[in-house]
Amino acid sequence: MNYLHLILRSLLRSKRRTVLTVLSLAVSVALVAVLQSVLFTLDSFTKNPNASNRIAVRHKVSITNLLPIRHADWIRRQPGVEAVMGLQWFQGVYIDRSNFFPNFATEAEYLTTVFREEIVDYSESQFRDFMRDRNGCIAGQALADKYGWKVGDVITLKSDIFPITVRLTLRGTFRSRKPSDEQALHFHYKLLEEGVSYMKGHIGNIWVRARHPEDVPGLIERIDRHFADAVDPTTSETENAFQLTFLKMMGNYSAMIQSITAAVLVAILVVTANTMAMAIRERTTEIAVFRAMGFTGLQVLGLLMAEGVLLSVLGGGLGLGIAWLMAGGVRQTAGTFLPYLQDFTVPGEVLMFCLHATMGVGLLSTFIPAYRATRRPIIEGLRAL
């Protein structure tokens, strides 16, 4: 026998109570892990290291106001600019609204330059076909796989925000490093411009690729200063800042998730504290016997604390296992209407956070009852039957 053996045996003293506590911890930790992973995944879109060269230019009034496409021509002529592309969110519905995926009217000739890090693998010939066909479109491979599209298939998109339905022919697919980057479909901006009269000469956003990341702040400043007195002034920001603005349209999701996490952690702290308090109270005499035999207060405290931490870590570990399984479910479900979540996983950072949090819960919940038990005079403990 060793101390670990002793701790494990003590933990299984009341199997039902231990199992129920571990399960309640596991469910709570799984919830925390999934929520924190959602937060991490969303945040990663605002901290994309590949976006350091890109600037998003939008109308100063709001993200839904249109910009003249000629703004793009001026920006294209600025030193330090590698490529500029107009991009319009189309919000086309494919068959029905449950089939959500991002689709854009794009100045396609600049697509593979501006989003070089995202569109990493594509067929040159397919892309040429796309460029030649005004009704053509190009889609991420994961998206094409999802709907079973093949090159040559006709895809009909009815826009929710423009009075137009486009019939597109899939001319090619592209691969990205992340599944979430393979969820988009791009078609020619000209098609939208021709079909919607008020879109003539206008676009939703302009995406700028600077030659060097260090050129980005200067370009942002120059673009906004140049258009400051124009009829359609601009707000330019880094891509990460733009993504953050976009995500903030969902509300302060970060504060919401952190509040729920805090509430769940407090709840599991109370549950574990209750279990450990009961477990320690039941053992008042046994603790006194240990101390009578020569175990010091610190040694007994250590044994009890280790038991509490082990209980929490067991629950936390199981919870993380459940969260890992749930991550697949989130990708399959939420990922269909929130493409951000296509890459959803439980990252290492969240794993460590949850493990530390559960260990902290174990320590905090056990310390007070364990400390009190070890401070109680031995003779009182021996009398407590």
Add this chain to the structure above:
Amino acid sequence: MIIRCRDISKSYFRGSLEIPVLQGLELEIPQGGYYALMGPSGSGKTTLLNLIAGIDRPSGGHLEVCGHALNDLDDDELAAWRAAYVGFIFQNYNLVPVLNAYENVELPLLLTDLSRSQRRERVLEALELVKLADRMGNYPRQLSGGQEQRVAVARAIVGDPDLLVADEPTGSLDARNAEEVLGLMERLNREMGKTILMVTHDPKAAQHARVQVHLEKGVLERTVEVRR
């Protein structure tokens, strides 16, 4: 002398009310003695046992047990002293229910530097002595009261302490099992030279000791040598 009590007093407090339990007690017990502490409830016999065993502290006086002045030891030193010199036998056995007989006996040895095989040797020796080696895999709930108390005796002696303290060791046993446990304690005293201090109400149990110490209202009333 293995135990020297000089002018020992002990009081408990209930709120601000002081309740004296022992007053000016003088007692000496030689190495290898077998003493029974007797007296009515509230006479202070268990309190005296607790003080000598180092699980309580006197309010006054000087206490020297197994060559150590207990008054001078801090809590951790006292714990180490108990582990080295004292074996406990309780009325209710107080075995750990989630450990089997072997593990219960091994428990005090976790505090020593003995290797696993040395510990095993000691545990088997102790269980042989109490004639329970064949039940070492049994949990307390699978043992009779008498067997539980014999395991408790094995646990008390496994660390080879000089002093065994027993608080009503037969209080929860029937006559046959009580006799068995008392016989075992007598053997430990006679054959292994263990000094035993036993609190008991039972005159029959006290007959197994060599000396009976009678307490009355916290003072030593008389000491009687048992004639066989």
